[in-house]
Each structure stands twice: as C-alpha cells, then as structure tokens.
Amino acid sequence: MTPNPSSAPTLRDVAEAAGVHTATASRALNPKTRQQISAETARRVMRAAQALGYQPNSAARSLKTSRTSTVGLVIPDLTNPLFPPIVRGVESVLESSGYNVWIVNTDNDEERERAKIESLRSRQVEGLIVATARLDHPLLQQLHEQGVTMVLINRQVGDLRIPAVTGDDATGVAAGVRHLAELGHTRIAHLSGPLSTSTGLVRSQAFRHAVRDRGLAGDAALVVECARWSEDDGAAAMRELLERDTGCTAVVAGNDLIALGCYDVFAERGLSCPDDLSVIGFNDMPFLDKLRPPLTTVAVPHHELGAEAARMLLDCIGEPERPARSLLLPVSLIVRGSTAPPRA
Amino acid sequence: MTPNPSSAPTLRDVAEAAGVHTATASRALNPKTRQQISAETARRVMRAAQALGYQPNSAARSLKTSRTSTVGLVIPDLTNPLFPPIVRGVESVLESSGYNVWIVNTDNDEERERAKIESLRSRQVEGLIVATARLDHPLLQQLHEQGVTMVLINRQVGDLRIPAVTGDDATGVAAGVRHLAELGHTRIAHLSGPLSTSTGLVRSQAFRHAVRDRGLAGDAALVVECARWSEDDGAAAMRELLERDTGCTAVVAGNDLIALGCYDVFAERGLSCPDDLSVIGFNDMPFLDKLRPPLTTVAVPHHELGAEAARMLLDCIGEPERPARSLLLPVSLIVRGSTAPPRA
DNA sequence: TTGTAAGCGTTATCAA
DNA sequence: TTGATAACGCTTACAA
Numbered sequence: 088m089t090p091n092p093s094s095a096p097t098l099r100d101v102a103e104a105a106g107v108h109t110a111t112a113s114r115a116l117n118p119k120t121r122q123q124i125s126a127e128t129a130r131r132v133m134r135a136a137q138a139l140g141y142q143p144n145s146a147a148r149s150l151k152t153s154r155t156s157t158v159g160l161v162i163p164d165l166t167n168p169l170f171p172p173i174v175r176g177v178e179s180v181l182e183s184s185g186y187n188v189w190i191v192n193t194d195n196d197e198e199r200e201r202a203k204i205e206s207l208r209s210r211q212v213e214g215l216i217v218a219t220a221r222l223d224h225p226l227l228q229q230l231h232e233q234g235v236t237m238v239l240i241n242r243q244v245g246d247l248r249i250p251a252v253t254g255d256d257a258t259g260v261a262a263g264v265r266h267l268a269e270l271g272h273t274r275i276a277h278l279s280g281p282l283s284t285s286t287g288l289v290r291s292q293a294f295r296h297a298v299r300d301r302g303l304a305g306d307a308a309l310v311v312e313c314a315r316w317s318e319d320d321g322a323a324a325m326r327e328l329l330e331r332d333t334g335c336t337a338v339v340a341g342n343d344l345i346a347l348g349c350y351d352v353f354a355e356r357g358l359s360c361p362d363d364l365s366v367i368g369f370n371d372m373p374f375l376d377k378l379r380p381p382l383t384t385v386a387v388p389h390h391e392l393g394a395e396a397a398r399m400l401l402d403c404i405g406e407p408e409r410p411a412r413s414l415l416l417p418v419s420l421i422v423r424g425s426t427a428p429p430r431a
Numbered sequence: 432m433t434p435n436p437s438s439a440p441t442l443r444d445v446a447e448a449a450g451v452h453t454a455t456a457s458r459a460l461n462p463k464t465r466q467q468i469s470a471e472t473a474r475r476v477m478r479a480a481q482a483l484g485y486q487p488n489s490a491a492r493s494l495k496t497s498r499t500s501t502v503g504l505v506i507p508d509l510t511n512p513l514f515p516p517i518v519r520g521v522e523s524v525l526e527s528s529g530y531n532v533w534i535v536n537t538d539n540d541e542e543r544e545r546a547k548i549e550s551l552r553s554r555q556v557e558g559l560i561v562a563t564a565r566l567d568h569p570l571l572q573q574l575h576e577q578g579v580t581m582v583l584i585n586r587q588v589g590d591l592r593i594p595a596v597t598g599d600d601a602t603g604v605a606a607g608v609r610h611l612a613e614l615g616h617t618r619i620a621h622l623s624g625p626l627s628t629s630t631g632l633v634r635s636q637a638f639r640h641a642v643r644d645r646g647l648a649g650d651a652a653l654v655v656e657c658a659r660w661s662e663d664d665g666a667a668a669m670r671e672l673l674e675r676d677t678g679c680t681a682v683v684a685g686n687d688l689i690a691l692g693c694y695d696v697f698a699e700r701g702l703s704c705p706d707d708l709s710v711i712g713f714n715d716m717p718f719l720d721k722l723r724p725p726l727t728t729v730a731v732p733h734h735e736l737g738a739e740a741a742r743m744l745l746d747c748i749g750e751p752e753r754p755a756r757s758l759l760l761p762v763s764l765i766v767r768g769s770t771a772p773p774r775a
Numbered sequence: 776t777t778g779t780a781a782g783c784g785t786t787a788t789c790a791a
Numbered sequence: 792t793t794g795a796t797a798a799c800g801c802t803t804a805c806a807a
Contacts (some may be wrong), residue, residue, distance in 0.1 A: 110803080113801065206489075208439075467794080496799085
C-alpha cells in the first residue's frame with residue numbers, strides 16, 4: 088500500500104514522511120493539541136506537511152467532529168447592488184470567528200431556492216442567513232419548525248418568530264414623504280415593491296400612514312404595485328401611474344431600481360425630473376450620486392445589516408434556545424437632485 | 432443504540448424506518464442504483480426518507496466517493512459590478528452539470544486570497560475559476576504546478592500556460608481610440624489600471640499602439656497608472672493628469688470605475704464632460720446609461736465570460752491532460768454622451 | 776509523549 | 792434483489 092502518488096496527500100502520507108503515527112501527526116498539526124507533542128516531533132510533522140503540500144480533508148474532519156464551521160447565505164439576486172455589501176458585512180464577522188460562508192443565489196426562483204437550501208443542508212451548514220424571505224414562505228416556515236438555525240436579513244416572514252435584521256423601512260419612507268411635503272408636494276404617488284415581501288408591505292403601509300398623517304392626498308390611484316424589485320417593473324408601474332392621470336407631482340419608489348425605472352419613462356416621454364416629477368428611491372445603492380439627476384434616496388447600512396445578522400447567527404448557534412429577536416437598524420434620507428418643489 | 436432523536440437523520444435512521452439495510456436504503460435513494468432494487472422496497476425507503484426529512488450527509492458521501500461536485504470561484508471584490516454577472520454565468524453552466532459553486536471574495540488581499548484558496552482546497556473542490564490573477568502571481572503558479580485544475584477569468588498570469596477566458600481588451604481599446612480620433616481628438620490620455628494585472632497592461636499597450644498607428648500624440652505624460660481599479664484611484668489619476676497640463680481633450684479610462692473617478696474630478700473642478708473632456712470607460716457595468724453624461728464604454732460579455740470559463744473548467748476536469756487554451760471573447764464599443772468632438 | 780483502535784455516514788464490493 | 796462488510800481521512804478516548 089504505497090502512498091498515493093497522484094491525488095492529494097493525506098494525513099497518513101504526512102505521518103509516514105515524518106515517521107510517526109497518524110494520531111501523532113494529527114495532534115502535531117492541530118494547534119490545540121500540539122502541546123501534547125514533543126517540540127521536536129511537532130516540528131518534523133509540520134515540516135513534512137509543508138513539504139507535501141498537505142491540506143486536511145475537511146469532509147473527513149467534519150464527519151468526525153460533526154462540525155463544519157460553515158454557514159449558508161441565501162441571496163435572491165447577486166446582481167442587485169444592494170446585496171454585495173451585505174455579503175461583505177456577513178463575511179467580515181464570520182471570518183474572524185473561524186467560519187466559512189457559502190453564498191447561494193436563488194435568482195428569485197422558488198424551485199432553485201429549495202434546491203440550493205437543500206444542498207446547503209446536506210453540507211451540514213451550522214446556520215443560515217436568508218435574504219429571500221417572503222411574507223408567506225412555507226419553506227422557511229418549515230425549516231424553522233425543523234429547528235434549523237436561521238437569521239433573516241432585510242426581509243421578514245409574516246409570522247415574526249424568526250430572528251431578523253432589517254433596516255427601519257417605516258421611518259425611512261416617513262422621512263421621504265416629509266421631505267416631499269416640506270417641498271410643497273401634496274399629491275404624492277408610491278410605486279411599491281411586491282406586497283408579498285415584508286419590505287414591500289411595510290414601506291407601502293408607511294407611505295399610507297405618512298400621507299394621512301400629513302393630510303396629503305390619499306387616493307388609491309396614487310399607489311401602484313410592482314411585481315418585482317426591478318427597473319423594468321418600475322418603468323411599467325410608472326407608465327401605469329401616468330396613464331391614471333392622477334396629477335401627482337412626486338413619487339416615492341419602493342427601491343432604487345424602481346426609481347431607475349421611472350428615469351427610463353421620463354426619458355421615453357420627455358419628462359423632466361425634478362421639474363415635472365420629483366422621485367425618491369430606497370437603499371442608496373452605489374453610483375446614484377452620478378445619475379442624471381442624482382437620486383434622492385434612503386440610505387440603508389447594508390454592510391452593517393450583514394454584520395449584525397452574522398453576529399446574531401453566531402449567538403443563535405452558541406445558544407440554540409435563545410428567543411428570537413429582531414434588530415431594526417436606523418436609515419437616513421439622502422437628499423440629492425431628484426427632488427425639488429413642484430412646478431408652480 | 433437508539434436512532435439519534437435530536438440531530439439530523441442519517442441513512443441508518445431511514446433504513447431502520449423502512450426495515451431494510453443501510454446499503455439497500457442507499458441504493459434506493461440513488462437514482463443510478465435504484466433499478467437494482469424492487470420497486471416496492473424503493474418506494475418504502477423513499478417514503479421513509481421523505482417522512483424523516485432525510486438529507487444525505489455530503490461529507491460522508493464525498494469522503495467515500497472522493498468526488499465533491501464542487502468548484503471554487505475566486506473573486507477579488509464582489510461589490511465591483513463587473514463580477515456578479517460573471518458569477519451568474521459560471522453558475523448557469525455548472526448547475527446544469529450538477530456542480531455546486533463555492534464563491535470566495537479576496538478583497539484584493541493576498542493573505543486572504545491564500546487563506547480562502549487553502550480553505551477551498553481542503554474542501555476538495557474539483558477545480559478553481561480564478562478572477563484575481565496578477566501578472567506575477569506565485570500562488571497561482573504554484574497551484575498550477577501542483578496540478579490544481581484551474582481556469583482564469585478576465586485576467587491572466589504572465590506565463591500563459593493556464594487556460595483563460597478573457598475579453599478582447601486590445602480590440603476594445605483600439606475601438607475607443609478610433610472613435611475619439613474620428614471625432615477629431617489628437618491628444619488623448621490614458622488612465623490605466625494597475626500594470627501588475629494583465630488587463631491593465633494589455634489595455635495600456637493597446638492604447639500606445641492605437642495612438643501610434645493613428646499618428647496621434649504619444650507623450651509619456653499622457654498616461655497615468657492607477658494603483659487599483661477603483662473610483663478613488665481614478666480620481667487621483669485624473670487630478671495628476673490635469674496637473675501635468677498636457678492639453679489632452681479626451682481620456683481612455685482603464686475601466687468604468689476609473690472613468691467614474693474622472694466624473695468626480697470634473698464635478699470638483701467645474702469641468703464639463705464631454706465639452707471640456709471626452710471620457711471612455713471599459714466593461715459597460717450596469718446603469719452607465721443613466722449617468723450624467725451617459726458613459727461611452729466598451730461592453731464586455733461578462734455573463735458569457737463566466738459561462739465559457741465554467742465550460743472550460745468542466746472540460747479540464749473531464750480531461751486533465753488537455754492542453755491549456757485561451758479564449759478571447761469579442762467586445763463592442765457603446766457610444767453614449769461622454770464623448771464628443773473636442774471644443775474648437 | 777506516543778500508539779492503538781473505534782467510529783463519524785456513506786458507498787462499493789462481494790456474497791448470499 | 793438484498794445484506795454483510797470494508798473503507799474513505801480524520802479525531803479522540805484509552806492504553807502503553
């Protein structure tokens with residue numbers, strides 16, 4: 088039984104090269120058990136490992152220890168600029184705790200989501216950070232009931248028993264409406280995100296409350312729902328809004344992409360922003376300051392959202408019976424050039 | 432020895448529930464071996480697995496089969512909008528071939544890169560797609576020599592023996608210079624990316640060739656190198672260029688982020704684009720059409736880059752002795768509002 | 776300080 | 792068609 092020449096070296100190869108037993112080699116390579124070993128032997132083993140380019144087989148290790156030091160991160164769409172900073176925030180915390188992060192992309196597809204989460208579970212991830220929640224989400228509900236350790240980020244599931252980290256959407260929308268009202272707008276429209284997501288619903292409700300509280304126009308015709316959080320759907324909603332001929336002078340978009348869809352329609356119809364219509368986005372994704380006009384929006388601390396979700400997940404892993412808590416991170420209105428007083 | 436009540440069910444739990452041996456259960460659950468099993472037994476086993484919420488332990492499986500069906504994808508910076516489409520392209524091909532993709536983010540940090548790749552290797556990935564190559568890259572060179580299956584994407588290592596998929600940078604830059612020359616520019620500057628990367632070097636060389644071929648000004652002062660592919664470094668380079676007082680009327684930026692840095696300096700100094708200076712970017716990242724002014728740039732098919740790299744990796748995995756080949760994907764100039772004839 | 780041996784959950788080989 | 796058994800590479804009581 089010669090040491091395998093082609094494939095990756097195993098602990099046995101290292102042990103043989105160092106002239107010790109595999110158990111000894113294992114102890115020498117693990118910082119926590121290295122003390123049990125004579126310095127001389129440890130050195131010899133480590134040198135052999137180095138020389139062979141040995142990498143411990145993590146499948147074997149986690150099979151034995153039943154720990155994977157891995158968590159899964161479930162993202163709906165990595166090309167939405169909102170998510171990469173979340174990923175970075177998550178990684179910044181988990182890496183320093185010795186965890187690895189497995190990122191999966193569901194493309195907003197339920198079947199793909201199921202398959203990806205299944206794959207994460209079969210890899211024995213110790214927990215999940217999930218950014219794909221919908222208000223009615225049987226899969227997440229089921230995982231939760233099965234006791235899967237999980238933290239939601241950005242969006243929540245309807246029943247609030249799962250720990251979550253989100254931005255303070257309601258306050259953000261209220262700040263946007265307030266800003267428009269102070270500029271003198273009285274007929275403000277809302278192009279909401281999908282009401283099947285908590286962000287869509289919460290922002291939409293916050294919008295209605297804010298206009299009511301300020302005594303502004305509250306016609307149902309002033310609200311249009313987008314089927315998805317995308318530029319195309321934003322544009323479609325904007326066209327619908329114009330068709331309704333509501334006389335609105337400002338628009339609160341469900342997020343920045345929807346606001347960009349508005350920009351497309353303005354270009355299409357020769358409308359001027361902010362002269363004809365003011366627009367406010369949500370998220371403050373990168374490069375909005377360079378748009379024509381620069382987009383007024385609500386900044387959400389995405390990196391911090393990710394970091395806090397990671398910390399919360401670590402807490403949940405460490406203390407499984409921990410009661411679920413929700414964290415609401417403060418947001419702030421960023422005023423740029425897409426908002427101005429209504430044309431007299 | 433009761434079946435473990437709390438932790439995840441194993442094949443043994445399923446087998447016991449179905450009243451068969453683990454080997455039988457294994458065969459029943461694997462589509463490829465299911466035929467060896469009586470339909471009745473197979474059904475019973477599958478039902479039991481379903482009922483218990485059984486997920487095969489992939490660590491155990493890959494330990495036994497020495498296959499992980501996993502490849503690693505090494506990205507320098509996920510927040511650069513150029514990379515998410517590459518990720519999607521890679522996934523679109525690999526998923527349909529039954530592979531999973533482990534994405535890691537190096538943050539352009541060598542130490543982190545080493546650690547992440549080590550972690551991928553210890554997870555026995557079957558291959559690597561690497562987007563972090565530098566011209567001089569000892570780590571990649573070493574992995575290559577150790578026989579690690581690997582495809583480079585977007586950038587190459589100096590010694591071209593590693594398979595790679597890249598955009599046709601030289602042609603793209605030539606098209607940009609040609610466009611500016613046809614508009615009447617004769618003094619064109621280049622803000623290059625880091626010359627430690629193949630993209631930086633190739634684009635820079637292509638720029639020099641293009642201006643020489645067209646008989647345009649070739650002063651060394653017209654070229655400034657950016658330390659990194661970032662907006663901030665682009666802005667710094669632009670300031671340096673203005674200080675040199677070269678009389679240039681147009682700028683070919685190494686990529687879109689560097690071009691955005693130029694926009695920042697224009698705003699800072701009250702310069703007008705394209706009246707005072709024309710600018711061309713590279714990559715055609717999202718939303719450039721909505722900038723002020725919309726950015727003329729070179730479109731690179733990033734999704735396809737990713738897809739082709741994935742196909743190439745599959746080929747390499749299937750045929751290890753396959754000679755390295757490089758694939759150059761065509762790019763196209765997208766003319767927008769940031770380029771115009773020089774002010775008379 | 777080091778070696779022995781068992782076992783993590785799965786699959787492959789062999790036998791029945 | 793099914794069952795018994797060994798083995799993948801590693802860690803960890805326990806023994807020496």
